[in-house]
Amino acid sequence: MNVLIIGNGIAGTSCARMLRRLQPDHASCSITMISEEAPYHFSRPAMMYISTGQLTLEHTKPFADASWSEQGITLIHGRVEALDASQRICRLDDGRQLTADVIVLATGSVPSVPTHLDTSLRGVITYTQLADVQRLNDVMKGARHAVIIGGGLIAAECAEIFACMIEDRAQSTITCVVREAGFYGNVLPDHESIVVTEHLRRHGVRVLTNTEAVRLLAVEGHVAEVELSDGRRIPAECVVIATGVRPNVELASKAGIRCDTGILTDASFCTDHQGMMAIGDCAQPPWGVRQLWYTGRQHGEHAARVILGRDVDFTPTMDFNSAKFFDLDWSTYGTVPQSSDAANSRLLIDRDGVRSIRLAHDDSGCVVGIHALGVRLDQRVCEQWVSSRTHVNVAIANLSSAIFDAEFTPSFTAVTA
Amino acid sequence: MHQLIPIMIPKGASRSGTMLRPWRTRGASAYALAMLMTLFYVCVYWFPGVLDVVIRPLDGFSQLLRGRLADQWFLYGTVYTLAVLIMGVRMLRRDGHERYHRYRTLVLMLVQLVAAYILPSMFARSGRGEFYFSYFWPLKPEVMFPSSMTQMMSSPDALTAFMSWWSLALLVIATPILTYLYGKRWYCSWVCGCGALAETAGDAFRHLSSNSDRSWKLEQMIIYPVFAIITLITALLWYEHANPNPALAEIAASANRIYGFVVGGLFSGVIGVGFYPLLGSRVWCRFGCPMAALLGILQKGASRFRIEVNPTQCISCGNCTTYCEMGIDVRSYAERGETIKRASCVGCGVCSSVCPRGVLRLTSQV
Numbered sequence: 190m191n192v193l194i195i196g197n198g199i200a201g202t203s204c205a206r207m208l209r210r211l212q213p214d215h216a217s218c219s220i221t222m223i224s225e226e227a228p229y230h231f232s233r234p235a236m237m238y239i240s241t242g243q244l245t246l247e248h249t250k251p252f253a254d255a256s257w258s259e260q261g262i263t264l265i266h267g268r269v270e271a272l273d274a275s276q277r278i279c280r281l282d283d284g285r286q287l288t289a290d291v292i293v294l295a296t297g298s299v300p301s302v303p304t305h306l307d308t309s310l311r312g313v314i315t316y317t318q319l320a321d322v323q324r325l326n327d328v329m330k331g332a333r334h335a336v337i338i339g340g341g342l343i344a345a346e347c348a349e350i351f352a353c354m355i356e357d358r359a360q361s362t363i364t365c366v367v368r369e370a371g372f373y374g375n376v377l378p379d380h381e382s383i384v385v386t387e388h389l390r391r392h393g394v395r396v397l398t399n400t401e402a403v404r405l406l407a408v409e410g411h412v413a414e415v416e417l418s419d420g421r422r423i424p425a426e427c428v429v430i431a432t433g434v435r436p437n438v439e440l441a442s443k444a445g446i447r448c449d450t451g452i453l454t455d456a457s458f459c460t461d462h463q464g465m466m467a468i469g470d471c472a473q474p475p476w477g478v479r480q481l482w483y484t485g486r487q488h489g490e491h492a493a494r495v496i497l498g499r500d501v502d503f504t505p506t507m508d509f510n511s512a513k514f515f516d517l518d519w520s521t522y523g524t525v526p527q528s529s530d531a532a533n534s535r536l537l538i539d540r541d542g543v544r545s546i547r548l549a550h551d552d553s554g555c556v557v558g559i560h561a562l563g564v565r566l567d568q569r570v571c572e573q574w575v576s577s578r579t580h581v582n583v584a585i586a587n588l589s590s591a592i593f594d595a596e597f598t599p600s601f602t603a604v605t606a
Numbered sequence: 607m608h609q610l611i612p613i614m615i616p617k618g619a620s621r622s623g624t625m626l627r628p629w630r631t632r633g634a635s636a637y638a639l640a641m642l643m644t645l646f647y648v649c650v651y652w653f654p655g656v657l658d659v660v661i662r663p664l665d666g667f668s669q670l671l672r673g674r675l676a677d678q679w680f681l682y683g684t685v686y687t688l689a690v691l692i693m694g695v696r697m698l699r700r701d702g703h704e705r706y707h708r709y710r711t712l713v714l715m716l717v718q719l720v721a722a723y724i725l726p727s728m729f730a731r732s733g734r735g736e737f738y739f740s741y742f743w744p745l746k747p748e749v750m751f752p753s754s755m756t757q758m759m760s761s762p763d764a765l766t767a768f769m770s771w772w773s774l775a776l777l778v779i780a781t782p783i784l785t786y787l788y789g790k791r792w793y794c795s796w797v798c799g800c801g802a803l804a805e806t807a808g809d810a811f812r813h814l815s816s817n818s819d820r821s822w823k824l825e826q827m828i829i830y831p832v833f834a835i836i837t838l839i840t841a842l843l844w845y846e847h848a849n850p851n852p853a854l855a856e857i858a859a860s861a862n863r864i865y866g867f868v869v870g871g872l873f874s875g876v877i878g879v880g881f882y883p884l885l886g887s888r889v890w891c892r893f894g895c896p897m898a899a900l901l902g903i904l905q906k907g908a909s910r911f912r913i914e915v916n917p918t919q920c921i922s923c924g925n926c927t928t929y930c931e932m933g934i935d936v937r938s939y940a941e942r943g944e945t946i947k948r949a950s951c952v953g954c955g956v957c958s959s960v961c962p963r964g965v966l967r968l969t970s971q972v
Contacts, residue, residue, distance in 0.1 A: 199922075232921055232922040232923045232924060234921040234923055234962070235921070235922075235923035235924060235925070238622075238923060238925065241622035241623065242622055242623045242624060242625045242626035242627075243621045243622045243623070243624055243625065243925070243960075244625060244923070244924055244925065244928055245625050248924040248925075248927070248928045249922075249923060249924045250924070251922040251924070251937060251941065353622040353623065354622075482921050483918055483919075509918075509919070511919050511963045511964055512962070512963070513962045513963070516620075516703070518964045520919070520963075520964055565916075565964035565967070566964075567916065568916040568917055568918065568919055569916075569917060593914075593916065593964060593967050594967070595704060595705075595706050595955060595958055595959070595967065595968070596705075596706050596955075596968060596969070597705035597706050597709060598704075598705060598706075599705070
């Protein structure tokens with residue numbers, strides 16, 4: 190069998206590695222992975238650490254370069270120009286044509302930029318691809334006024350990068366333009382969102398909420414100001430547009446594969462074309478688009494089992510995610526609606542006023558989701574609570590069993606509201 | 607403590623900028639620094655006369671502290687202690703907002719200052735040997751050699767006798783118990799002077815430790831034989847002590863001299879510290895220290911200590927592996943959700959601190 194994977198992000202890489210693990214015989218399963226972005230797989234969430242000089246690209250590669258050929262996985266650093274979905278032929282930018290029994294599309298996401306923001310101006314970038322590390326580095330040079338448009342995780346990463354790299358410069362400003370009432374306000378309930386917003390402010394980031402960027406103003410082709418929906422203009426020598434990402438369906442839709450927001454697949458990640466699959470950020474299975482690191486990994490590993498005929502339908506596991514806002518840890522397990530309030534969740538706030546744990550529950554009081562801010566939790570315990578429908582009172586009584594903080598960390602002591 | 611030492615509010619990732627500085631990434635300045643530090647060790651060990659210009663000004667201070675003139679060892683101890691204290695403040699400013707690092711660093715600074723500098727000086731002042739409360743066999747093997755041990759234990763001076771019993775108790779009682787309870791970190795990153803220097807002055811270079819599989823193999827190939835050799839030398843000396851034999855005594859003595867030169871001088875000093883800017887801060891602790899070998903065996907075989915892993919939260923960013931001073935590929939465990947139990951882990955806790963996803967936790971809870 191001959192498998193061709195387009196994209197070497199976490200989804201494509203997980204697929205390739207799992208295929209080889211399940212089918213160690215190189216001859217009976219040839220695996221090729223193509224990437225335009227980078228010759229070798231790297232950890233995309235670690236991009237920000239390359240930008241802050243905490244890591245180099247080498248450090249962010251989970252697998253040694255030599256391991257790919259040892260595993261019998263052929264890597265091609267190039268671009269797929271065109272795809273014939275019925276014949277399963279790829280035409281590469283160097284003119285090569287590759288035919289495969291199975292083609293897996295793992296093309297990831299592209300930035301979703303509002304059309305009224307002109308990204309062609311110098312000093313304006315997005316931050317999702319490896320090349321953006323260099324771009325960010327270039328636009329940061331000598332800049333004192335940085336503006337981030339967006340209030341999500343990429344925006345938080347960029348705020349941290351700017352805080353590390355330009356905050357020391359005289360009269361520098363780092364501004365986040367956030368549409369919602371608080372940072373990450375489309376995911377975090379109000380209380381958590383306010384705490385995160387304040388935390389960013391403490392680190393020197395000016396967070397402007399309830400406002401949107403309507404226009405980028407330029408001087409001689411270089412961005413100079415950002416105009417906000419309330420009419421204010423803020424100085425901007427470099428701008429990162431971090432307003433989210435959308436599935437990268439360009440190649441698939443041009444090839445005639447059925448797409449909606451993402452590339453439409455069934456529960457086993459097969460598209461409407463025989464032998465064509467889609468996984469990770471770009472895929473839209475029946476349960477919808479999921480664009481997280483761990484979903485990419487799960488999709489990839491499952492697709493490998495499907496390809497080898499060892500599995501059929503994928504069952505999405507419980508959601509979880511984690512991130513860091515500067516030094517403030519955040520993690521979530523299960524489902525916590527943004528609109529969580531006293532009626533459908535219990536919010537425990539530590540006496541320090543920053544750390545909090547929210548346990549969302551259903552009408553019968555069973556835990557359905559958990560948010561932890563400033564506290565690290567044990568994933569196993571949290572998932573156990575959600576999956577076994579533990580009552581929220583029982584969970585609170587056993588809260589200490591879920592704490593995963595470093596030793597000597599002041600114990601989480603909830604002050605009842 | 608907040609009032610005494612301004613603890614920095616970290617600008618996000620506390621180790622940002624590391625890879626942008628030539629002196630921390632094996633640039634020309636790193637080589638220059640390594641040469642300078644190596645040269646200092648060479649002078650201290652073998653050409654102390656060269657250092658006379660810096661030793662003499664310390665005479666007054668040495669008189670005050672030890673009741674005798676300064677020598678190269680007093681200079682070395684002073685420079686070493688100052689390095690731990692000054693760079694300890696840097697460490698506190700950088701990582702002190704986390705209590706684990708704050709306590710650990712303060713204890714290391716205190717132990718170095720009191721148990722490895724002031725008290726030995728006072729011992730010397732009172733005409734006794736320069737005893738150390740914080741070092742014992744096999745890191746300081748001579749305390750268990752028959753010549754010094756029998757002499758000390760039967761000494762009419764109560765303090766001298768006590769020191770001998772103290773060293774023995776640390777080895778036989780404290781080491782297995784504390785290592786069982788807390789892992790080798792109780793010594794390597796809370797008490798030991800080599801650890802103190804590595805965690806303070808060496809912190810800037812921790813990411814230079816190689817994390818390849820080859821280094822791991824090399825580590826095992828060197829550290830256990832070093833431990834075996836010093837055990838053998840000690841056993842030989844005791845055997846000879848029980849069955850006097852001049853020829854055997856000569857063999858054991860020369861073996862000890864060679865060990866002292868190669869392991870005590872070249873390895874722990876010149877390479878172990880002099881090469882910080884090139885090989886990272888724990889070369890000695892990882893490849894050469896017989897104490898670390900012994901503690902590692904106990905940690906692997908009879909200890910509650912481990913690093914627990916949140917099973918699927920790892921994003922493979924590589925921060926943990928990069929900043930592991932012992933060159934452990936922490937990420938490879940974290941990705942698999944596998945609890946980490948490695949002989950070499952000194953429990954510094956930095957992998958857990960730099961993890962952006964809350965994946966790692968050091969623990970010795972049952």
